[in-house]
Amino acid sequence: MNKKKIAVVIIAVVLVVSIVGGAIAWNSFKFIVDFKDTEDVYRTNVEAVNYENTIETAMPQTDLYGIINEHFNSALPEGKTEKKAIVIGYDGCRADILNEIQSENSAIASLVAEGASLKLAYCGGVNYPEKNTQDTSTAPGWCSILTGEWADKTGITANDIVKSVEPKTLLTTLVEDGKAESSLFVTRWAGHFSRDEATYVDEMKYCEDNNLAVTFNKCDNDEKSLEYTLDAVSKENCQDFIFVIYEPTDSTGHDYGFSYNNPRYKEAFVRADAYALETINAIKGRASYAQEDWLIILTSDHGGFGSGHGNESIQERMTFVVSTK
Numbered sequence: 001m002n003k004k005k006i007a008v009v010i011i012a013v014v015l016v017v018s019i020v021g022g023a024i025a026w027n028s029f030k031f032i033v034d035f036k037d038t039e040d041v042y043r044t045n046v047e048a049v050n051y052e053n054t055i056e057t058a059m060p061q062t063d064l065y066g067i068i069n070e071h072f073n074s075a076l077p078e079g080k081t082e083k084k085a086i087v088i089g090y091d092g093c094r095a096d097i098l099n100e101i102q103s104e105n106s107a108i109a110s111l112v113a114e115g116a117s118l119k120l121a122y123c124g125g126v127n128y129p130e131k132n133t134q135d136t137s138t139a140p141g142w143c144s145i146l147t148g149e150w151a152d153k154t155g156i157t158a159n160d161i162v163k164s165v166e167p168k169t170l171l172t173t174l175v176e177d178g179k180a181e182s183s184l185f186v187t188r189w190a191g192h193f194s195r196d197e198a199t200y201v202d203e204m205k206y207c208e209d210n211n212l213a214v215t216f217n218k219c220d221n222d223e224k225s226l227e228y229t230l231d232a233v234s235k236e237n238c239q240d241f242i243f244v245i246y247e248p249t250d251s252t253g254h255d256y257g258f259s260y261n262n263p264r265y266k267e268a269f270v271r272a273d274a275y276a277l278e279t280i281n282a283i284k285g286r287a288s289y290a291q292e293d294w295l296i297i298l299t300s301d302h303g304g305f306g307s308g309h310g311n312e313s314i315q316e317r318m319t320f321v322v323s324t325k
């Protein structure tokens with residue numbers, strides 16, 4: 001090869017590398033700075049979902065605690081012999097993505113068609129809509145739902161903080177108070193109870209020390225979480241209170257962007273919604289289903305914006321709640 005040819009090859013290689021590299025960089029930049037994900041567009045998209053309330057009248061996510069507690073403390077309806085409840089979490093699911101429901105495969109569509117309520121809720125602490133007092137993140141969100149308290153009482157302002165035993169979650173109190181025979185927490189994220197700084201390590205130890213029938217089960221991935229939960233609810237004597245979190249929306253959001261404009265995020269939502277429907281169908285398939293009084297709640301811990309969450313944007317602060325009671 002003569003010098004001229006070598007020069008042409010080098011130029012060609014440099015060109016290809018810059019074009020490919022530029023495209024990759026542009027794509028990453030686009031998802032981190034999503035120009036179409038403005039607050040105005042978000043509000044319009046949320047309004048297009050049939051929520052019973054508005055962004056202004058969103059319920060605090062801590063209210064879910066009271067709904068579940070009330071269910072276990074109220075009288076059994078005629079013909080029912082046992083109280084049961086399940087919370088199915090869609091981790092990091094934004095409230096606007098519900099426009100993408102695929103009705104034939106959707107837990108949300110199925111429950112709403114049967115009369116369940118569909119509402120907006122907020123995470124991030126008590127002073128909504130002012131700046132949040134706890135991160136719009138996983139540990140604070142689920143902890144507020146499970147304890148009915150914000151970080152001023154739970155101490156869980158962010159991920160990787162160990163909660164003291166008090167305030168206890170419903171998983172523990174319902175069993176301790178004899179309202180539920182047993183309870184179950186299923187997740188694939190280690191930050192709940194499977195590493196040193198995990199939120200519930202102290203409460204888990206309390207349950208062990210006091211022989212309470214509370215099962216904390218970490219799965220390797222979402223498919224395993226689904227499999228484990230389907231197996232649990234198919235058992236004749238399944239736990240009375242089940243708390244399972246499916247996490248495709250959160251992981252896809254971190255990898256490719258939390259956005260209504262992101263097809264991968266939409267696909268992750270549809271997948272989580274299908275997992276939830278499989279779970280509900282397994283519950284309805286129980287031999288004793290007709291005698292059981294089930295409360296079913298579908299909800300999220302926080303939304304997301306760009307490649308993450310934790311801050312106070314409306315896209316991060318809004319969550320959704322479907323409740324059969």
Ligand SMILES: [Zn+2]
Nearest residue numbers: 091092138301
């Ligand atoms: Zn989360």
